[in-house]
Amino acid sequence: MSTASNGKRPTLADVAARAGVSTALVSIVMRGVKGAGDATRERVLKAAQEIGYRPDARARLLRSHRSQLLGVQFSLEQAFHSDLVEGVYAAAEPAGYQVVLSAVAASRGEQRAVDALLADRCEALILFGPQAPAARLAELAEQLPVVSVARRLRPSTSRVGVVRTADDEGVRSAVEHLVALGHREIVHIDGGKAPGASDRRRGYRTAMNRHGLADHVRVLPGGLTEEHGAAAARTLLDTHPRPSAVVAFNDRCAVGLLDVFLRSGIAVPDEISVVGFDDSHLARMAHVNLTTVAQDIPRLSESAVGHVIARLEGKPVDEKETVVAPRLVVRGTTAAPR
Amino acid sequence: MSTASNGKRPTLADVAARAGVSTALVSIVMRGVKGAGDATRERVLKAAQEIGYRPDARARLLRSHRSQLLGVQFSLEQAFHSDLVEGVYAAAEPAGYQVVLSAVAASRGEQRAVDALLADRCEALILFGPQAPAARLAELAEQLPVVSVARRLRPSTSRVGVVRTADDEGVRSAVEHLVALGHREIVHIDGGKAPGASDRRRGYRTAMNRHGLADHVRVLPGGLTEEHGAAAARTLLDTHPRPSAVVAFNDRCAVGLLDVFLRSGIAVPDEISVVGFDDSHLARMAHVNLTTVAQDIPRLSESAVGHVIARLEGKPVDEKETVVAPRLVVRGTTAAPR
DNA sequence: AGCCAAGGCGCGTTGAAGAAT
DNA sequence: TATTCTTCAACGCGCCTTGGC
Structure with missing residues (x-):
């Protein structure tokens, strides 16, 4: 139940006014960094709780130069991609990165999916099975770290990373x-x-x-x-x-x-x-x-996330292409010929 | 290839400097609204193109009071949800709304999924098969339009809209x-x-x-x-x-x-x-x-989007619960008993 | 001295109001 | 009087500097 007086979304200033402190102090408390006394901290948190304050992720991102956002392009029609996305969440969040999803579907091509991710200030792109021309991907990779999962590209002709199964x-x-x-x-x-x-x-x-x-x-x-x-x-x-x-x-x-x-x-x-x-x-x-x-699948996701994060953080990227070994699973549809 | 001098993402100011105009004018041109001469318009677009400028969706949102963002919570494990998401894109974009996806997976519960959507300033939430307690959903619905798809809720006990199959x-x-x-x-x-x-x-x-x-x-x-x-x-x-x-x-x-x-x-x-x-x-x-x-499925998505948009735009919401008729498809697993 | 808190600025964008043709 | 363009302030937040006890 929002107690915001004016019907708008509550901001830091609203919390500050209610708690009787400055916005800077509220910011400190909300981020959980040191610089505020225990009593004040509690009072601020209580005020925030009462008026239903939530930090505005977009404003926060605007201020800081890093966005810590990984953009993921995937297809809704491929169940395989859903599994990969799950792995991306699992790998990205512990590393301190947020995931932004952008789906490709019948009514929404790859170009639009990628444009949306770029407009959202993603720092890197993870593309599942991209169909775009290699030249287009190379162009993107000049602007930010890009990794193609499950689509092979000629190595060393561009900066696009590749993660794929052998x-x-x-x-x-x-x-x-x-x-x-x-x-x-x-x-x-x-x-x-x-x-x-x-x-x-x-x-x-x-x-x-x-x-x-x-x-x-x-x-x-x-x-x-x-x-x-x-x-x-x-x-x-x-x-x-x-x-x-x-x-x-x-x-x-x-x-x-x-x-x-x-x-x-x-x-x-x-x-x-x-x-x-x-x-x-x-x-x-x-x-x-x-x-x-x-x-x-877990290793594919993990490698893709690891690759772009390494690039973002200036760590040495071991190899531009990561090839993950597959594994034969023998079940009931194979037997010796008659 | 970005020609940004300082390695950072180009902004309106960079375009303005290159075209020799003010940032406000660049803004006008980029949005395609009237208020700029043809010659200048062309010059600005050329400058933007040259330095690889892209509007920053987050800064834009910060400035304007509406976000035009519809948040969608779905499960990666349910193929059914993928189909619904596709329908949401198809219904939302023509109406001038953007879609923000937030997946629920093993490592990512509904709470986190919804928190991410709210932090992103979504104006309304479309929840596919939410498992959260009805009270929690009701609480959310006090803050913004919320529609639950495929999960039934007691009508009139909360503001949560429901779209479901009969x-x-x-x-x-x-x-x-x-x-x-x-x-x-x-x-x-x-x-x-x-x-x-x-x-x-x-x-x-x-x-x-x-x-x-x-x-x-x-x-x-x-x-x-x-x-x-x-x-x-x-x-x-x-x-x-x-x-x-x-x-x-x-x-x-x-x-x-x-x-x-x-x-x-x-x-x-x-x-x-x-x-x-x-x-x-x-x-x-x-x-x-x-x-x-x-x-x-198309009708379920469309109804969900229609419901929240109607609420956002203050149009009369015909009914809080939309029930979509199912259809029996007779194939080969049914026959008369012996 | 040492802790806490306040104030100001900048992030990229847009809208309003005014200046120059 | 129109049109084209500019200046200015504001959006919500985080960092940095300053000031108070």
């Missing part, structure tokens, strides 16, 4: 798992031009070559969603001989595959093995129970 | 669909104390009574996740006779049920029918193909 290694471990089970006819359903897709394709090719399966390399066009996986599965159905294993671009794509196989009476993993990527909630659902490559 | 009606339509198919032994797996759970329980009971099935009413404790659904399913397995249909609290809970049934060799919908709630991506996945009750 996508190639992830797919490689998936292929190796399948080879160890005895598979040879292993197909990759790719992610087109999605972030990480080309690395995953490369990891697939590398692993196949390394195991003497160069002649069996086969990449089918796929995408990020269940529909893409389903379409690829239909193509596979018409293939003879059918491959014995599939490595999908991500879990959603893999689930699309599983669905078509299930409906077509093709048993997984008995007749065909399927591997996903991400270890999303989807994969963990018991009746999906998907073998997949897990990304280390 | 949960009872949704479950009622689910039960009616099952009754029409010939089911009588219909169980409800509830959501405990989750938002909407008590209404859904009530809708279930009402519908059962209305169809003369009062003796068959049976509510099992459930929850919001797949695990809760799975646990309830295991309880059902030991029940004799087993019910012929289940109405779950939400889609995730329903998927947990489906999973256990699948593994136990109980055919859905042949041996048992299952209905969810939300029409999430999960439900739409072809191999889940869940019959469910859809919430009208």
